[in-house]
Amino acid sequence: MSTFLHTADWQLGKPFAGVEDPDKRVLLQHERLNAVRRIATLARERAARFVVVSGDLFDSPRPTQSTVASACSAIGEIGLPVFAIPGNHDHAGPGSLWTERFFLQESARLSPNLRVLLDENPVSFEGAVLLPCPLVRRQTASDPTAWLRSPAVFEALAADSPRIVIAHGSVQDFGSASLDDEDLPGTGQPNLINLDSLPAESIDYVALGDWHGTKQVGPAAWYPGTPELDRFVRGGDHNPGNVLVVTAVRGAAPEVEVVRTAGIGWHDLEFEFVGNLGPVQLDERVAALIGTRADSDLLRLRLRGSLGLVDMHQLDTLLEGWRARVVRMKLVREVGLVPTEDEQNALTACASDPLMARVAGTLISKARGNDEQAEIARIALRELYVALHS
Numbered sequence: 001m002s003t004f005l006h007t008a009d010w011q012l013g014k015p016f017a018g019v020e021d022p023d024k025r026v027l028l029q030h031e032r033l034n035a036v037r038r039i040a041t042l043a044r045e046r047a048a049r050f051v052v053v054s055g056d057l058f059d060s061p062r063p064t065q066s067t068v069a070s071a072c073s074a075i076g077e078i079g080l081p082v083f084a085i086p087g088n089h090d091h092a093g094p095g096s097l098w099t100e101r102f103f104l105q106e107s108a109r110l111s112p113n114l115r116v117l118l119d120e121n122p123v124s125f126e127g128a129v130l131l132p133c134p135l136v137r138r139q140t141a142s143d144p145t146a147w148l149r150s151p152a153v154f155e156a157l158a159a160d161s162p163r164i165v166i167a168h169g170s171v172q173d174f175g176s177a178s179l180d181d182e183d184l185p186g187t188g189q190p191n192l193i194n195l196d197s198l199p200a201e202s203i204d205y206v207a208l209g210d211w212h213g214t215k216q217v218g219p220a221a222w223y224p225g226t227p228e229l230d231r232f233v234r235g236g237d238h239n240p241g242n243v244l245v246v247t248a249v250r251g252a253a254p255e256v257e258v259v260r261t262a263g264i265g266w267h268d269l270e271f272e273f274v275g276n277l278g279p280v281q282l283d284e285r286v287a288a289l290i291g292t293r294a295d296s297d298l299l300r301l302r303l304r305g306s307l308g309l310v311d312m313h314q315l316d317t318l319l320e321g322w323r324a325r326v327v328r329m330k331l332v333r334e335v336g337l338v339p340t341e342d343e344q345n346a347l348t349a350c351a352s353d354p355l356m357a358r359v360a361g362t363l364i365s366k367a368r369g370n371d372e373q374a375e376i377a378r379i380a381l382r383e384l385y386v387a388l389h390s
Contacts, residue, residue: 002128006244008054008209009226013067024327035228036074038261046245049126054209055087055168072110082114085134087168093136120147133167139190154202162204162248169193171217205248213238227261232300265297273305279314298328306336309343309385337378
């Protein structure tokens with residue numbers, strides 16, 4: 001029996017180009033390192049024997065020296081042996097990161113517990129056998145696990161040691177429709193893994209990487225997902241931000257526990273201003289997601305409906321505050337300006353300034369449309385109303 005942690009897709013050094021504030025981009029990058037430290041704590045708490053990283057330890061095959069040094073330092077804090085394979089983001093091959101002088105130097109000095117498995121050969125450790133399937137290029141047309149289809153691979157293995165496959169790629173008929181890939185180029189489904197072709201009776205656990213959510217895809221096959229979220233989520237079955245605690249036994253089904261490790265919140269909220277639902281109710285919904293925190297959340301808002309002048313001004317004030325507090329706010333704003341009857345009267349019945357009243361009437365008329373001129377008129381109306389009541 002072997003208890004270990006299964007994790008993948010750390011993607012250390014991810015640039016987070018969609019975040020405009022450079023300081024907040026750095027915050028997200030540091031949080032990914034903090035997730036590695038949370039993995040270290042979890043490993044000690046669960047008395048794990050080792051940690052398996054199923055690819056994409058780094059976001060790039062050429063991470064900066066600073067990223068390499070920080071990663072090695074965090075991995076060293078785990079203390080336990082860490083076994084990793086190259087994934088599609090940090091693939092191996094001639095001249096890869098894994099054979100560069102600087103990485104070898106820093107790994108030996110800061111993380112002697114890290115072992116990167118670059119060859120398709122069984123590795124025995126602490127009563128378990130690891131069967132690595134490293135990627136030597138970003139995309140390959142062949143199944144990364146193809147070498148395990150030969151019965152000869154298993155003939156020399158210990159009869160009582162659990163066999164753990166480590167692979168990175170997409171399983172057949174398992175797409176990525178639940179990912180929000182707004183910041184990623186479309187790559188289709190390379191590196192396809194056919195789980196049905198593996199000798200199930202000879203394998204006790206398949207530790208997969210590539211899919212960023214936690215998901216079981218076979219009786220003994222799991223994706224742990226990325227331990228720290230890196231994008232907004234689409235779809236109810238997508239569950240990123242976890243690590244798996246696995247107990248594998250030869251010839252038996254593995255025990256798998258999902259443990260939360262994410263530190264940053266990524267929130268998605270749709271809200272329609274209709275009826276009695278206004279900025280106050282939206283504020284309550286957002287507060288339920290991010291509380292009074294700052295620099296700890298990303299927020300995607302989809303707003304629809306219509307508001308009067310006062311409520312629109314209140315909405316602008318709320319958005320200004322949220323934008324400053326969160327790491328990133330992605331806003332889809334489809335909110336029309338429809339002044340209430342009282343607001344229209346306050347603007348158009350201004351006896352002390354008939355010119356202002358005529359301008360307001362013209363703007364109200366133009367603001368009813370859906371073109372660019374109507375949007376300009378709505379902005380002008382808001383500014384006019386605020387100026388008159390400030």
